[in-house]
Amino acid sequence: MAFAAVHCYNARMTSSYWPVSGHDWAVLSLDRAVLDDRPAHAYLISGPAQIGKATLARSLALALNCRSTNSPRPCRQCRSCQLITAGKHPDVQLIEPDGAHVKIDQVRALQHDLALRPLEGRYRVAIFDQFETATVEAQNALLKTLEEPPDYAVLIVLTSDPELLLPTIVSRCQQMALRPLTTAQVREALTQTWRVEAQQADVLAHLSGGRLGWAVNAAADHAILEARVKYLDDLQTLLKSDRVARFAYAEELTRKSDRAREAIDLWRTWWRDVLLTASGSAAELINIDRVAQVQALAQHVDVNQAKSAADACGRALWQMDKNVTARLVVEVLLLDFPVMRET
Numbered sequence: 316m317a318f319a320a321v322h323c324y325n326a327r328m329t330s331s332y333w334p335v336s337g338h339d340w341a342v343l344s345l346d347r348a349v350l351d352d353r354p355a356h357a358y359l360i361s362g363p364a365q366i367g368k369a370t371l372a373r374s375l376a377l378a379l380n381c382r383s384t385n386s387p388r389p390c391r392q393c394r395s396c397q398l399i400t401a402g403k404h405p406d407v408q409l410i411e412p413d414g415a416h417v418k419i420d421q422v423r424a425l426q427h428d429l430a431l432r433p434l435e436g437r438y439r440v441a442i443f444d445q446f447e448t449a450t451v452e453a454q455n456a457l458l459k460t461l462e463e464p465p466d467y468a469v470l471i472v473l474t475s476d477p478e479l480l481l482p483t484i485v486s487r488c489q490q491m492a493l494r495p496l497t498t499a500q501v502r503e504a505l506t507q508t509w510r511v512e513a514q515q516a517d518v519l520a521h522l523s524g525g526r527l528g529w530a531v532n533a534a535a536d537h538a539i540l541e542a543r544v545k546y547l548d549d550l551q552t553l554l555k556s557d558r559v560a561r562f563a564y565a566e567e568l569t570r571k572s573d574r575a576r577e578a579i580d581l582w583r584t585w586w587r588d589v590l591l592t593a594s595g596s597a598a599e600l601i602n603i604d605r606v607a608q609v610q611a612l613a614q615h616v617d618v619n620q621a622k623s624a625a626d627a628c629g630r631a632l633w634q635m636d637k638n639v640t641a642r643l644v645v646e647v648l649l650l651d652f653p654v655m656r657e658t
C-alpha cells in the first residue's frame with residue numbers, strides 16, 4: 316500500500332509545486348481549493364488507466380496535510396509529506412480492489428476510521444482506486460458517507476469511467492475528467508523527470524497514448540515492451556490464420572483476462588495506424604517503430620476493413636468493462652479481423 320510512484324517522483328514543477336506532470340487545469344483548481352482551505356468533500360477523478368489519476372489524488376492528499384508554513388505546499392519535506400509519500404500516514408488511506416472488486420467490508424472499515432478525527436493531519440483523506448470495480452453493495456455503502464461526510468474528510472474516487480458508477484455517487488462528487496497528455500508532454504516528463512534517454516522517450520511517448528504512468532512503467536520494466544512485441548507479432552500471424560487457430564489463440568490468451576485487455580488495447584492502436592495509413596491521413600502514427608509493417612498491411616486491407624477492426628477492438632474493451640466473458644469477447648473480436656491470404 317506504499318505510495319511508491321510518488322516516492323521516487325521528482326517532478327519538474329509545471330503550474331505549481333505539485334508533483335504532477337500535465338493536467339494543469341486540475342492542479343490549479345485543486346491548489347486553489349487547498350489555499351482557500353475549502354476542498355470539496357468528495358472528488359471523482361476519471362480517465363483512462365495510468366493517465367495520472369492516482370498521482371493527482373496522492374498529491375491532493377499531500378497538499379491538504381502538508382505542515383510546511385514557510386514554503387509552498389506540498390513541500391514534500393515535512394514529516395506529514397514524508398509519511399504520505401511512504402504510504403504510512405495514519406490519516407491518508409488508499410482503498411484498492413481486493414481481488415477483482417472493492418468490497419463492502421473495505422468501505423465499512425474506512426467508515427469506521429472516518430468517524431474518528433484526524434490523528435496527525437488536518438484532513439482524513441480516502442482514495443478509492445478503480446472504484447468501477449466496486450460491488451453495488453460497496454457503492455451503496457459509500458453513498459451514505461458521501462451524503463453526510465465529516466468536516467475533516469476528503470474522499471477521492473478514481474475511475475476509468477463514471478458511467479460504471481451509481482449516478483448518485485457521481486452527482487455527489489466534484490468531477491474532474493482527466494484527458495491523455497500530449498505526446499510532447501509525455502516525452503518531456505520522461506526525459507526531464509524520469510531521466511529516460513531521448514530516443515527511447517520518443518518511442519514510449521508515442522506508444523503511451525498520453526498515459527504517462529504506462530510510459531514510466533514501460534521505461535523501467537522491459538517485460539511490458541516485450542509483451543507488446545509478442546502481441547503485435549501474434550496479430551500478424553492471426554491475420555493469416557483460420558477460425559480454428561483463432562479460437563485456440565483466444566482460449567490461450569484469456570487464461571488471464573488482464574492479458575487480453577492489454578493485447579486488445581495494442582491491437583486497437585495497430586488498426587488505428589493501419590486505418591490512418593490506408594486513408595492517406597498525415598496524422599502521426601502511434602506505432603512509430605513499426606511503420607513499414609503498418610504500411611504493408613495498409614496495402615492489403617481497405618479503409619472499411621481497418622475501421623471495422625479498430626471499432627471491434629473498442630467494442631471488445633467496452634464488453635470487458637461490462638464483464639462479458641473474456642474468451643467470448645476475444646473469439647468474436649478475432650472473427651471480426653480480416654483474413655489475409657498473403658501479406
Ligand SMILES: [Zn+2]
Nearest residue numbers: 381390393396
Ligand atoms: Zn510538507
